[in-house]
Amino acid sequence: MAERQPGKNRDGKDRKGRLSGQGGERRSFSRPGGESRTRSERAAGEGRGHGQRAKGPSSGAAPGSRIKDHRPAGGASFDGRPSRFGKGKEERGRGEGSRFGGAKRGFSRGGDKRDDKRGFGDRDGRAGDRRSSQGADRREGSKGGFKGRPDRGSKGSDRASRPAGASSNRPDRARSFDGGSKPRRFGGAKGKAAPKDHVRKAFVPRNKKAFNERQIARLVDDTAGIYRGELDPKLGQRTKIAPGRNTREKLEELREVEREKRAEEKKGGAPNTNEDGTVRFYKNAASPARLAALQVTRIVRMREAYAQEVIETVVDSSDMSEADRAFATLLSLGVVSTYGVLDEVINRALDRPADAFSDVRDALRISTYELIFLGKQPHAAIDQGVELVRAISPSAHGLGNAILHRIERMRGEFPFGDPNTDLDALARVYAFPKWMTRRLVEDMGAKDAATFLRVSNDPAPLFIAVNALKATDGEVIEAFAAHDAVLTPALANGVAVAGCFHVSNPRVLAEASIARLFEDGKILVSDASAQLIASRVLGDEKPASVLEVGAGRGTKTILIQSDAQRRFGSQVDLTSVDLHEFKMDLLRDRARAYGAELSDALVGNATRLETVLGDRAFETVLVDAPCSGLGTLRRHPEIRWRINKENIDAVGDISFAMLCSAAEHVKEGGRLVFSTCTVTYDENTGMVKRFLESPAGSRFALAPIDGAPCISTKLDEGSPDAHFAACFVRKG
Known part of the structure; x- marks a missing residue:
């Protein structure tokens, strides 16, 4: 076997920097349809030669190549053992090796440490380099692998001279494309680091927007979740800055809903x-x-x-x-x-x-x-x-x-804490929002608030009102007694309410004869506290005219006319106003079914009653104000999770506007009654104080009800709901 020498670098030294002898005959690449030329001949023709090389056996390397081929002809190694690069040139079948038909190129790393199972294949599983014909070889550095790209080094790169398809056989685990902690190596002796200007710098964002989700997660923690804009300085503020617009937060909520729908549909689990x-x-x-x-x-x-x-x-x-x-x-x-x-x-x-x-x-x-x-x-x-x-x-x-x-x-x-000392734990025990628990404790005191929280989760008692326009109390009592159901006269705020009864067995309402009482308009379901307030609207003397603001479905409308019939023997001249047309339609139907007379039923904005009533004035005005409804949680338990602090403040402003607008339509010496079904200070006592201190309320004085400044029913076991009412009299 002819003696071979390793290929030389451009300075005439081998890759370890030692002077080496001259090589033998050079390997050539066969080009289809053309003559074969050695790399040195092609380099000389392009003006890149480095002088005359001695003749001798080929080392398989071009003069300026960083990659050396130490294989002898026939696929055998220097010591006569079979080549670890696979078949020799003569044993290769059609289509194997380089695409030019020559022997498969490659090189070993670290002597005999590489076995025949190491190498590269293309994406289709075939042998050969995965790069295109324009791909670049990477020089071997330290034992860690290949650290650099020669195309970023000097002009003497053999990137263009290497035939496409020739396998580099570089280990995949040593590839570095992400700017890792180890510097890339481009040239020079083994172990010598590349110049600083060739080291790929770490990603440095120019501004906050340059942080994408993957980079944020990497900066925070390898196990961090997807970045959702937590570092956005305007997070949660855009909706306040531009209400009603599609802000980033709103769009993200919509996207989350769409993602949820698509994921469920993809699973095939959408009901x-x-x-x-x-x-x-x-x-x-x-x-x-x-x-x-x-x-x-x-x-x-x-x-x-x-x-x-x-x-x-x-x-x-x-x-x-x-x-x-x-x-x-x-x-x-x-x-x-x-x-x-x-x-x-x-x-x-x-x-x-x-x-x-x-x-x-x-x-x-x-x-x-x-x-x-x-x-x-x-x-x-x-x-x-x-x-x-x-x-x-x-x-x-x-x-x-x-x-x-x-x-x-x-x-x-x-509840993940001590309810006696931790308000959050107290809120979990009684299933209330934490902010609401704190507010109730501030408004009612700790003892009354704890009782309110506990009782709000009890079943609501059932109360009925006998409609004096169509039935008597005795008639209704006998109908219930026929089904072994006892009707007990109800008390609200310690006061008996005429025609109000507590039903001990709610299932009796499903009986046909009892259901017929509802159909005939003889009874209706209404809480005892609501019946108490309705019975205190008219006062001791029958008013000539009554205005009901915020009539809703007409329950208090029916109760007021029933109380007038019971006390005065006839109904009063009653006008109802509400914002919603569908509610007024329902009110008219119910009033007709229960025999309640309506002078007028108007639809309009109660905060600007002058646009609905003109300059009309009434002797008695009832403002059944909108509120948070916390006093009725036993009947509507879902309310607590649908409102927030902002809702309470907003609804309080509406109630105040309604109260001030209604005050303009009260005759001198007339009554203005304000009622809610909640327990917060700002909506009840605070509203009374706010109205009396306003210009509209300066012409009114607070009048007692049942010997007290106001009606404020407390929630307790078996008690009616928590309601509030106050009465003002216009000064003459």
Whole structure:
């Protein structure tokens, strides 16, 4: 075998910097349709030669090449062993090796440390370099691998001279494209670092917008979640700056909803919804009561409806047994009452709260309520919870199972604090928003606030009002007694209310004869506190004219006329005003059914009554003001999770505007009655103070009601709802 020498660098030294002898005959590349030339000949023709080289066996390297080929002809190694580069040139079949038909090029790294299983293949699994014909070789540096690109070095790069398709056989694990901690190497002796101007610098953002999601996550932590704009200095402020516009926060919320919908549709778990809002469940083994509760809570969430009204449609009209209907009602009211706390517990059991979509959460809330607030046995609650998830989204039943087991393990820690010293823990115990709990403690005191929080979760008592326009108290009492139902005269704020009775057994209302009383307009359901306020509107003498502002569905309209009939023997001249046309239509229908007379029913803005009434004035004006409704939480438990501090402040401003506008239409010596169904200071006592200190209220004086400055019913066990009323008299 002819003696070979390693190829030379341009300075006549080998790659370790030692002077070497002259090589032998050079390898040549065969070009289709043309003569073969050595690299030195081609380099000399292009003006890149480095002098005459001695003749001898080929080293397989061009004069300026950084890559050396030490293979002898025939694929054998220097010591006669088979080449570790595979088949020799003579043994290669058609299509193997370089695309020019020559032997497959390559080089070894670190002597015999490379075996025949190391190398590169293209994306189709074939041997050869993955780069295109314009790809660049990378010089070997230290044992760590290939650190640089020769095309960024001197002009003597052999990037263009290397034939396309020739394999570099460089180890894949040594590739560096991301500007890692190790510097790239481009030239020079082994172990010598590349010049500083060739080291790829780390990414340095020019401004805050240059931080994309991946780079933010990398800066924070390798396990950090997706960047959602937490570093945005205007986060949460754009909506305040530009209300009503599609700010970044609003658009992100819309995108999140769309992503949720698409993900659910992709899973094939989106439930089929009927026109009435109910769901066609997938195959499951959940109990009928729990499925009915799932229907109710889902409709309440999607339509922001009142749970009691949905229960009447879904549960009361179903063919379930009486026990199942009662259990479905308990679950439905319980879930909507504890909505926010249930979501907090579910979020604690999730690695990412966004993993549980809205429909899945509807199912999880029911079982979480059973585990946390009802204390059900874990095996029953979890098993039924998984079936509820399967009914709404079959692909998520495994996730539901994992979440419910985590909740079961953490329920011993609930409410995650001491309720006696921690207001947040107190709020979780009674299922109230934290901000609302703090506000109630400030307005009512700690003791009364704790009682209010506790009683607000009790079932609401049932009270009825006998319509004196069509029936007598004795007639109604006998109708209930026929079904062994006892009617007890009701007290509100310690005062008896004429025609108001407490019903001990609410199920009696389903009896046909009792239902007929409602159809004939002889009785109606109304809280005792509301009946008390309606009976105090007219005063001791019959007024010549009455204006009702904020009439709504007309419950107080009927109560006022019934009280007038009961006390004065005839109805009063009554005009009703409301903002919504559909409510006035309902009021007219109900007034007709109950025999209540209406002088006029007007639609208009109650904060600008002059546009509706002109200069008309009335002896008695009732302002049934809009409010937060916290006094009726037993009947509408979902209210607590739908309002916030801003809502209370905004509705207070509307109430004040209505009160000031109504004051302009009260005759001298006339009465102005203001009423709410809430318990906050700003909406009740604070509103009275605010009105009396205003220019509109300077012409009025506060008049006592039942010997007290105002009516303020407190919530207690078995008591009526919490209402408020104050009476003003216009000075002469």
